[in-house]
Amino acid sequence: MxxxxxxxxxxxxxxxxxxxxxxxxxxxxxxxxxxxxxxxxxxxxxxxxxxxxxxxxxxxxxxxxxxxxxxxxxxxxxxxxxxxxxxxxxxxxxxxxxxxxxxxxxxxxxxxxxxxxxxxxxxxxxxxxxxxxxxxxxxxxxxxxxxxxxxxxxxxxxxDDLQLADEQGRLDVHIKPKGDNIGVIVQASSWELPLGYPVVFEKLYMSGEGSPEGLLIDDIRGEAYGGVLSGKAQLTRQTNWDLQGQLVAKGVHSEPLSKIFSPATFVSGRMDAEAQFIFRAADYLKLFAQPQIDANFLVRDGSIHNMDLVAQLRAGETPAGRGGQTRFDTLKGKMRIRDHAVQLQSMALGAGKFNAQGAVQIAGGRLNGSVSGRLQAGVLLIANQIRLSGELSKPALNSGSVARTGVQPPAPVDIEPIQ
Known part of the structure; x- marks a missing residue:
């Protein structure tokens, strides 16, 4: 031995x-x-x-x-x-x-x-x-x-499998042979997707099939701001890089999401939305620099913060309308994003005896728009056209990067009747 x-x-x-x-x-x-x-x-x-x-x-x-x-x-x-x-x-x-x-x-x-x-x-x-x-x-x-x-x-x-991961452990990618193409599965947690604005996903799952011509993502599922998301997307490359897709959101907390676009005047409540998005650029690294997003949204049981439309109608003068809140049962409308300007169109707010319709644009750190308000109080009916304007802290654009910009303290929004 x-x-x-x-x-x-x-x-x-x-x-x-x-x-x-x-x-x-x-x-x-x-x-x-x-x-x-x-x-x-x-x-x-x-x-x-x-x-x-x-x-x-x-x-x-x-x-x-x-x-x-x-x-x-x-x-x-x-x-x-x-x-x-x-x-x-x-x-x-x-x-x-x-x-x-x-x-x-x-x-x-x-x-x-x-x-x-x-x-x-x-x-x-x-x-x-x-x-x-x-x-x-x-x-x-x-x-x-x-x-x-x-x-x-x-x-x-x-x-058998190619697994990729980032240094922070928040992104996990699996690539497998699939005939002449490849199968792709992406899983992420606490991840900021570079969609032109710093939207953070608590959880994100995407699966699809890739080829030299592009990538088809036929299953998107995720969680963001307390809500759930689903959708599809397709990335192609011809003359330009082109990413198009759809997302459906249910039960999203609108406050942290709306603060990305307007930190001063924002909306709280639970939101459902359906969105179409297009990103297009000659250079892949600039693909997310110019977001094109169209969405229909409905927010329930919330408030518009730093804007009191009801007080403005009752007072009939500008100072009463500064700051405060506007409570609502439902707020619905359309959102359109082009050239880093956010347009809120065809908005309709319902809050019992008070309702309002209007449109708002957020661009270059400013909010501008107008609202037609109507308040029924017994036999008394108050109606007026109100102009909205004010300086806001600029939204944190990421232009395809994951870096955040600072958020300044909120500024009041001027609310005045249109004579």
Whole structure:
């Protein structure tokens, strides 16, 4: 028994001595042509390596540096293959713990990766999980990324799943082969979707199918501001990038949502809404810079804050209308967003004996509009046309970015009768 243990220890010692001596006894770069030929065959592409090296990080590892795939179609800063017992005894037929850093791929190459990995099965080469770091998709202008992830393979060597996640752990993306295309599942929590305004989703789930021509998202489900959302969307690329879709919202708390557009004069209550959106730009990075949104909304049992329309009708003079609240049973209308201006049209407010109709625009930090109010008090009927105007703190536009701007203290809204 002791003899077997000593033999095993001796073999292990010999193995580590051999590993430590590899940089001295192997002219690694002399193997570069064979490696390029082998990788080109496996990936069905022209692969070029700058150098092949050996180092300790702190464990022994072979690295392939500055890998080019089909010219500028794909670039990889470094592929690292650890020299461990499993990889050595498998003699290259199976590899584990491979890491790939600094990946930059053109969309056409990225979409064909599942088929290219299928060639591994023909050569009976299997891979364990491959860790990705700083992976990006190169666009005509700029890039999408970088992001970290893991590629998982089936036992026969074909690609099973690509998982991507952000550093904060709020975004989780799974990409799977689906015939000639790819299946995409996105799950997010406490995530600010770059839709032109900083709308935060507590939970968001999206699934769809992608191809070199675009992405069809046929299932959107989410939770935001205490309500639930559902919808569909489609991203296409022809002359311009084009994202179109629909969202339906139920039971949303309107106060935090309306404060995004107007921090001073906002609406509380529970809102249902149906929205159509279009985002279009020549540059993907500017896709969300000019939102085009059309929505129908209905808010129940709420208030308009910093605006007292009833007091204005009763007083008949401007000072009485500044500040305060306007309670309502229902508030419905249409919202239209163009060029970072929010237009509220065909609005109708109902509050028992008081009702009002009107339209408002919020743009450049100002609120402007007019309302026709009507108050029935017994045999007394009060009606008037009221003009609304005032300076507001500017809404926090994100223009496709996730950065927020500061919110200033609210300013009063001027309310005056139109003579």
């Amino acid at each position: 002791m003899k077997k243990i000593r033999t095993l220890l001796f073999c292990l010692l010999l193995f580590f001595v051999l590993i430590a001596s590899l940089p001295l006894i192997l002219p690694l770069n002399s193997y570069k042509p064979q490696l390029e030929k082998r990788l080109s065959s496996l990936l069905q592409a022209q692969v070029q390596l700058e150098t092949v090296a050996f180092s300790y990080q702190p464990w022994p590892v072979f690295t392939l540096n500055n890998v080019k795939i089909d010219g500028d179609a794909g670039k990889i800063e470094q592929i690292s293959v650890p020299v461990n017992l499993f990889n050595v005894f498998q003699r290259g037929n199976s590899l584990k713990n491979v890491t790939v850093a600094g990946v930059k791929l053109r969309p056409a190459l990225a979409f064909t990766l599942p088929k290219r990995f299928a060639a591994l099965e023909q050569d009976r080469i299997t891979l364990g999980d491959v860790a990705l770091s700083k992976a990006s998709v190169l666009l005509e202008q700029g890039e999408l990324g970088p992001i970290d992830g893991v590629i998982r393979f089936t036992k026969n060597g074909t690609m």
